[in-house]
Amino acid sequence: MKLENMYQEIILDHYKHPHGKGLAENFDAEVHHVNPTCGDEITVRVTRSEDGKLSVSYDSMGCSISQASASIMYDQINDHDFEFGEAAVDHLIAMLQRSVDADEDILGDGIALAGVAQYPARVKCALLAWMAWKDAAIQAGFSNSTSVNDSDESNKE
Ligand code: ZN
Helix, strand or coil: CCHHHHHHHHHHHHHHCCCCEECCCCCCEEEEEEECCCCEEEEEEEEECCCCCEEEEEEEECCHHHHHHHHHHHHHHCCECHHHHHHHHHHHHHHHCCCCCCCHHHHHHHHHHHHHHHCHHHHHHHHHHHHHHHHHHHHCCCCCCCCCCCCCCCCCC
16 A cells, blocks of 8 residues: 555544544633634643643544544643643644654654645644644643743743
8 A cells, every 4th residue: 555545544544533532621721723724623622630741632623634633633642741742743843844754753643644745725734733732731831841830921922
């Protein structure tokens, strides 16, 4: 089987059987992101356990790439700390910009999204869930996992 076909199988499988879909009742921040060019939508909730791991839950609708990507995001990022998730988001962005080769250790099934780089209009579909997770984690104040106390600085971009 060609690699491209194998990747399509992976994406289709996540689309048909999404992992972790459904919003958790407990959360510290919730965001709703839309990708107007395609009509994809996602709601992401995050919360943090005492050991610093972030739990993510989501509900989403949209195209197969956006839905598969949300499922893969859940697999890769759920129950990890912020730094791990942020590194995965950065790697996915770099892969979709073709500036790095896909690293399966970081992205898991997300390597199957590599082909999306050929279709610039679909890159936002692939990034939607991951950017929403990062936004939610930052809004919840989890981007600085080492300090529990909030400092006065608010460096929102
Ligand atoms: Zn889409």
